[in-house]
Amino acid sequence: MRERARALVEAVQDEWCRAFEQLEGRPFREDLWRREQGGGGRTRVLEDGQVLERAGINTSAVSGRLPRALAARLPGTGDEFFATGVSMVLHPRNPHVPTTHANYRYFERGDKAWFGGGADLTPYFLVEEDVRHFHRTLKIACDRHDPGAYPRFKEACDKYFYLPHRGEGRGVGGVFFDELSGNLDRAFALVSDCAGAFLPAYLPIVARRKDTPVTAADRAWQEIRRGRYVEFNLLYDKGTAFGLESNGRTESILVSMPPRVRWAYDVQAEPGSPGEALVEVLRHPRGWV
Numbered sequence: 001m002r003e004r005a006r007a008l009v010e011a012v013q014d015e016w017c018r019a020f021e022q023l024e025g026r027p028f029r030e031d032l033w034r035r036e037q038g039g040g041g042r043t044r045v046l047e048d049g050q051v052l053e054r055a056g057i058n059t060s061a062v063s064g065r066l067p068r069a070l071a072a073r074l075p076g077t078g079d080e081f082f083a084t085g086v087s088m089v090l091h092p093r094n095p096h097v098p099t100t101h102a103n104y105r106y107f108e109r110g111d112k113a114w115f116g117g118g119a120d121l122t123p124y125f126l127v128e129e130d131v132r133h134f135h136r137t138l139k140i141a142c143d144r145h146d147p148g149a150y151p152r153f154k155e156a157c158d159k160y161f162y163l164p165h166r167g168e169g170r171g172v173g174g175v176f177f178d179e180l181s182g183n184l185d186r187a188f189a190l191v192s193d194c195a196g197a198f199l200p201a202y203l204p205i206v207a208r209r210k211d212t213p214v215t216a217a218d219r220a221w222q223e224i225r226r227g228r229y230v231e232f233n234l235l236y237d238k239g240t241a242f243g244l245e246s247n248g249r250t251e252s253i254l255v256s257m258p259p260r261v262r263w264a265y266d267v268q269a270e271p272g273s274p275g276e277a278l279v280e281v282l283r284h285p286r287g288w289v
Helices: 002-024 128-143 149-160 184-209 216-235 238-245 250-256 274-283
Strands: 029-034 039-047 052-065 080-092 099-109 112-122 173-180
Touching: 002 039, 002 052, 002 080, 002 099, 002 184, 029 250, 039 250, 052 250, 080 184, 080 250, 099 184, 112 128, 112 149, 112 184, 128 149, 128 173, 128 184, 149 173, 173 184, 238 250
Parallel strands: none
Antiparallel strands: 029 039, 039 052, 052 080, 080 099, 099 112, 112 173
16 A cells, blocks of 8 residues: 555655646656655655646655654554645636645554545635536545545534634635544545546636736735745645655755735634635534535
């Protein structure tokens, strides 16, 4: 399963990169790196594109001994581990195109092995058509394996991508799961289909919104909302914490940060605006399918 999982995440990285290279008309920069304690990864970054202000699509396969504090928070026994995964964060230039994140991973520790991952959408303005399309596409992928999976994964996504100090979600969710174990062949098939559903879920949204006219106020709102994204990643995201605590490559881990962001005092969305509609949904998650 180690080799199957590693081959999957590398194939998914290639597929996603090809799609966004075609969109931008230029290639990603690639950095290969090694981890002193064992393993390494393949970081691919595209910056300052016409559509994507920053895109990071990374794979890693690492192994070794878990730090004691990290071992206490993970299932399984013993200090030795293996982990492989693909992680993507896309920060579009146009505020009317949502930021998005996807991650699929496989982990082994002692007698325990499991899959985790998911995909979620972080718009700056609420367009219900786009949110429904994203969720519907992911649900179809989940339903092929377990009709009850999408509701569980959607609820888990809303709970995980939440900023308690703000009282709001990071975005409008998607699917999220962790410690998917038991029958690993079935879990592998589900993860494969979910990863394959990402481009059909996201690219039509990009096509519809990338040429939307943008005002200075739109851009300012985007940068303020990006601040919430940074807050979540640095304060609560388990993947960021695992990467840093396990001596991963810092540049690869923090490529998820948006290139332009701002914090301003007590900014509120204008009454009746799409921004206000978005904040209402972030504070009170809805069903989208």
